Amino acid sequence: MLTDDEFNLVQEQVAKRSRARYKSHNFPLTGLIQCKCGYQLTAETRTKPSGKQYSYYKCSQSSNGCKQPRISAPKLEEQVVDFLGQLKLKKSFVKFATKWVRKMEGQDREVRNRECYSIKTEHDRISKTLDNLTDKWLSPVNEDKTLLTDIEYRTLKQKYLVGKDKLANKLKMQNKDQGEWTDFMVDIFNFSSNAQTLWRIGDISTKRTVMSIIGANIIHDDRKLAITPDTLFSKVRSLGSDSQVVPDSGVDSKILSLMGE
Numbered sequence: 001m002l003t004d005d006e007f008n009l010v011q012e013q014v015a016k017r018s019r020a021r022y023k024s025h026n027f028p029l030t031g032l033i034q035c036k037c038g039y040q041l042t043a044e045t046r047t048k049p050s051g052k053q054y055s056y057y058k059c060s061q062s063s064n065g066c067k068q069p070r071i072s073a074p075k076l077e078e079q080v081v082d083f084l085g086q087l088k089l090k091k092s093f094v095k096f097a098t099k100w101v102r103k104m105e106g107q108d109r110e111v112r113n114r115e116c117y118s119i120k121t122e123h124d125r126i127s128k129t130l131d132n133l134t135d136k137w138l139s140p141v142n143e144d145k146t147l148l149t150d151i152e153y154r155t156l157k158q159k160y161l162v163g164k165d166k167l168a169n170k171l172k173m174q175n176k177d178q179g180e181w182t183d184f185m186v187d188i189f190n191f192s193s194n195a196q197t198l199w200r201i202g203d204i205s206t207k208r209t210v211m212s213i214i215g216a217n218i219i220h221d222d223r224k225l226a227i228t229p230d231t232l233f234s235k236v237r238s239l240g241s242d243s244q245v246v247p248d249s250g251v252d253s254k255i256l257s258l259m260g261e
């Protein structure tokens with residue numbers, strides 16, 4: 001038997017929970033879909049007289065004159081699932097593409113190593129020149145500063161130091177970028193291939209994260225969604241449809257285009 005206090009507490013909890021259910025952040029796509037009229041879609045859950053619950057998305061301006069119809073949440077979200085399916089890359093393709101970008105990374109590294117070597121050489125050369133300059137300035141022959149005046153020395157020294165600094169920074173950047181883009185590409189391939197599954201099994205915040213990574217622009221018009229991913233994932237999508245027949249000879253250039261080359 002519940003005491004009055006306990007009963008009230010339970011009632012309060014139930015009320016809190018049903019209030020929560022009406023909150024729009026319980027839907028994965030609120031705030032992410034634009035109505036054709038330009039305003040955002042919101043979502044709601046209602047209970048039928050039979051007690052059955054149903055959820056739908058509608059334009060936030062539907063009571064202010066927007067004539068776009070509401071759309072049931074499962075139907076709308078099914079369109080997103082279909083879209084994510086288009087980003088799926090075949091396992092054999094991911095394997096092939098990963099191998100390919102790793103190979104490119106190897107070639108890239110060779111070029112970088114050569115560049116690093118020439119930067120280091122140039123850096124050493126400037127260091128030596130600077131040392132020679134200082135020797136000359138300090139040498140007894142230069143006691144009367146006819147060989148090298150203080151101003152000449154300071155100006156040249158400054159110039160060499162700036163040059164050395166620039167090269168040191170260049171070298172730092174070369175080492176920093178190493179391998180980053182290939183890891184990034186492999187991450188993109190894997191994410192794309194798993195986006196639909198992530199959506200299916202993920203909670204609401206995972207679903208929202210998936211959509212934000214893809215950078216999808218979603219417009220609702222008459223119960224149909226037009227979903228445009230950002231440039232990178234648009235390219236992945238075009239790879240996805242091709243990857244049904246890969247690996248073919250055109251794949252290299254398509255992956256290259258992904259990297260914006």
Ligand SMILES: [Zn+2]
Nearest residue numbers: 035037059066
């Ligand atoms: Zn609208």
